[in-house]
Amino acid sequence: MTIDQLRRRIDELDERLVELLNERATCALQIGEIKQALGLEIYQPERESHVLGHVREHGRATRGPLGPEALTRLFERIIDEARRLERESAHMPGQGATPKTDTAAKD
């Protein structure tokens, strides 16, 4: 493949990544709502450990070029963004699991 073809493939992969990351964030927000209703703490370190262990294991099984350290850094950022949305959502009672995105801000 040429550089242009590879870049087009990356653009396609990025669109799918955006969709999956958004679906993941929606699930995380729904969990945040349930936790809030039950009075549970948003930050649950044992769940975070599970998520990171799970992606490292899947990365090993699929033999990607991304090793466990790279996957850990990537998913720490993904978890961090989910937590940020959960906290924003918790501070906007009534907005529930579909808070305004930050579309208006700096873009």
Added chain:
Amino acid sequence: MTIDQLRRRIDELDERLVELLNERATCALQIGEIKQALGLEIYQPERESHVLGHVREHGRATRGPLGPEALTRLFERIIDEARRLERESAHMPGQGATPKTDTAAKD
């Protein structure tokens, strides 16, 4: 859905994310190989701007919850890991686009 069901869905999404991130990294490594063969610079800021603009646009079209700032932070990390792999690959002549993962390191 219950918290357990939502977490199982997140685990499924994470497996797909790992696969797509690995496919993306493989494409980036192939681009790195071509650039190296042609003597081009690995860091091409205009391509990075295109990638970030593209994911923000797709995020807006798919109406997130992840806003443009969150997507920018996530894809800056994704691009950063790709660049790290390209540089590692460039320092391992003969290994080409399939360098050893960092599986052996600290995991």
